[in-house]
Amino acid sequence: MSNNNTNHSLGNVHGSVDPESKTGWKKIMAFLGPAYLVSVGYMDPGNWATDLAGGSAFGYKLIWVLFASNLIALLLQSLAARLGIVRGLDLAQASKNAYPRFVNFWLYILAQIAIIACDLAEIIGMAIGLKLLFHLPLIWGVSLTITDTVLMLWLMNKGMRKLEGFIISMIFIIGISFLVEMFIVGPDIVDVAKGFIPSNLFGQDKVSQQMLYIAIGIIGATVMPHNLYLHSSLVQTRKITRTEEGFKSAIKFNLFDTVIALNLAFFVNAAILILAATAFFKNGYFQVAEIQDAYKLLEHIFGKIAPVLFAVALIASGQSSTITGTLAGQIIMEGHINLRIEPWLRRLLTRVLAIVPAVFTIIYFGEDALGSLIILSQVVLSLQLGFAVIPLIHFTSDKKRMGNFAISLKVKILAWASAILIVGLNAKLVYDQIGDWLSGNKNADIYIYVFVVPIVIAIALLLLYVFLRPMLFKHADKPAYVPHGIAGAITELDAVTYKHLAITIDFSKNDNDCLRHAIMQGGKQATYTLIHVVETAGARYYGGQVLDNETQSDADNLDKYVQAMKKLGYKAEAEIGYGSPATAIADIVNKNGVDFIVMGSHGHKALKDLIFGTTVNSVRHMVNVPVLIVKPQ
Structure with missing residues (x-):
């Protein structure tokens, strides 16, 4: 077993919830949360599309497929939680240790494409929900979804429990909406049972083939790959005792969490399918695959209350799934390729990449084509499932690293059977989709054979490699990855003398603290350069040529500071910069040979940083000298 926790998954919230300090039901409640974040992935608009299609076309006949999918999801999510608890690694980090860098790069690319595909379905779902409630054109709704980046940033800054609370409230809204829907439509309990x-999915008649196709879509949309990455990381937000007893306790309580949350997700998906079967199939509407059609028919059959609840639940589903998709993206990026960027930037990039095909589809093919785009997103998602499921089974079966917590033979058989079923059915889904493309547009045959087919073959070979490598090189995987190297021996520490220090001045009460900290570093032997940057429009355009009132005033005030320091016996000089603060400060520091910088922190947080920028962080990346940050008192 690996006890290395140097490279924590979601490091800013790692071990941030402490269940060990609690007892009884409070301990159980402290463990609850991670699976709820995971469960929203099983309730996204992609699931809605497949559930609506299945219920309207075949009534209640595919509820057993939903139930079987939920059992598979329970098994795989419990394995993901076990991996995170015992090895202290998420699925992406474990893959990085087990596979070569080149393979990890492509695993990351495929996982990122899957997240964008999920986000695409969520964008469309939210846009449809906004249109249904507020009559906004879909292209406006799609464009507005980019604003959730601010909400995401705010929730991340509030901590893991606040984030979990938001997600659980969204699930509550979805659950209540569909509970009321069930009372409105009044399904036949015997038929539901x-x-x-x-039922037979493998007959040769056209109905059985169509039923199989929709069943494959339900399974593919239910068992989402990014949820396995997410769950293996989120369980590490719980602080546990890393002993055999501690592992057993954590696995048990996380299993409770998983069973409760995923059964709730099953209830929501079953409710959608039952709603479609009761409202549409029994009333002769057999081809309701579009979310917009479902809304219109609900209003036509049951009045205005049902469709409003439907739209509210759809928006809640899309918003909550978006947030968990962002967390999964962070885990995958850090785990596979050890790249860390700001969460808001990652969220923005993913959302933009997902918005582009949605906007393109609306402009060139019309709003009615969005339903087909959701199905296409599920096809793309299906391609990635095997790359998450197969390594997960390998890692949790490894007795050398999992010790006594390696899965048993029975669980291993069930897991591999699930993997074969998922990969096989999703492979058939991809095969059928390519066949439909070929038969639907003969002029596109050459492009499909030249571009699509080779990509599918390459992905299949990569999947085969991912399956075979852990068996052929059973103990050849690398030790747990340490991103910052190994600590070296500390022998002797000599004091550092700074000869030229720079102090940034903004004429606030923080200036005095900055000057005081600077002279503590350099004493009376050093030279001090006081820097102030003029940020007026004129300064940005004309630089040092500007002579406006603010520039003159700032120069005079800076000179007063210099004269005051000289009277106290310090060597001081003034430098005025113009335009962008970070660039101007870095230019002055590099030009004057400064070897230490003291800067005052402006104290911005979250939204203000997005508006005003983060000068301190920018300067740090533009200079090669130490930077001391003085926070305002």
């Missing part, structure tokens, strides 16, 4: 009996 019969839907849990498996």
Whole structure:
């Protein structure tokens, strides 16, 4: 077993919830949370599309497929939680240790494409929800979804429990909405119960083939790959005792969390399918695959309350799934390729990449084509499933690293059977989709054979490699990755003398603290350069040529500071910069040979940093000398 926690997954919230300090039901409640964040991935608009199609076309006959998918999801999510608890690694980090860098790069690319595909379905779902509630054109709704970046940033800054609370409230809204829907439509309980009996999906008639296709879509949309990455990381937000007893306790309580949360997700998906079966199938509407159609028919059959609840639940589903998709993106990026960027920037990039195809589809193919785009996003998602499921089973089966917590033979058989089913059915889904493309547009055959087919073959070979490598090189994986190197021996520490220090001045009460900290570093032997940057429009355009009132005033005030320091016996000089603060400060520092900088922190947080910028961080990346940051008192 690996006890290395140097490279924590979601490091800013790692071990931030402490269940060990609690007892009884409070301890259980402290463990609850991670699986709820995971469960929203099982309730996104992509699931809605497949559930609506299945219920409207075949009534209650596919409820057993939903139930089987939920059992598979329970098994795989419990394995993901076990990996995170015992090894202290998420699925992406474990993959980085087990596979070569080149393979990890492509695993990351495929996982990122899957997240963008998920985000695409969530964008469309939220846009449809906004249109249904507020009559906004879909292209406006799609464009507005980019604003959730600010909400994401705010929630991340509030801590893991606040984030979990928001997600659980969204799930509550979805659950209540569909509970009320069930009372409105009044399904036949006996017929619903019969839907849990498996029906023949493999007949040769056209109905059976269509039922199989929709069943594959339901399974592919339910067992999402990024949820496995997410769960293996989120369980590490709970502080546990890293002993055999501590592991057993954490695995047990996380299993409770997983069973409760995913059964709630099953209830929501089953409710959508039952709603479609009761409202549409029984009333003769057999081809309701579009979310917009479902809304219109609900209003036509049951009045205005049902469709409003439907739209509210759709928006809540899209928003909560978006946030968990962002967390999964952070885990995958850090784990596979050890790249860390700001969460808001990652969220923005993913959202922009997902918005582009949605806007393109609306402009060139019309709003009615968005339903097909959701199905396409699920096809793309299906391609990535095997790359998450197969390594997960390998890692949790490894007795050398999992010790006594390696999965048993029975669980291993069930897990591999699930993997074969998922990969096989999703492979058929991709095969059928390519066949539809070829038969639907003969002029596109050459492009499909030249571009699509080779990509599919390459992905299949990569999947085969991912499956075979852990068996062929069973103990050849690298030790747990340490991103910052190994600590070296400390022998002797000599004092550092700074000869030329720079102090940034903004004529606030923080200036005095900055000057005081600077002279503590350099004493009376050093030279001090006081820097102030003029940020007026004139300064940005004309630089040192500007002679406006603010520039003159700032120069005079800076000179007063210099004269005051000279009277106290310090060597001081003034430098005025113009335009961008970070660039101007860095230019002055580099030009004057400064070897230490003292800067005052402006104290901005979250939204203000987005508006005003983060000068301190920018300067740090533009100079090669130490920077001391003095926070305002």
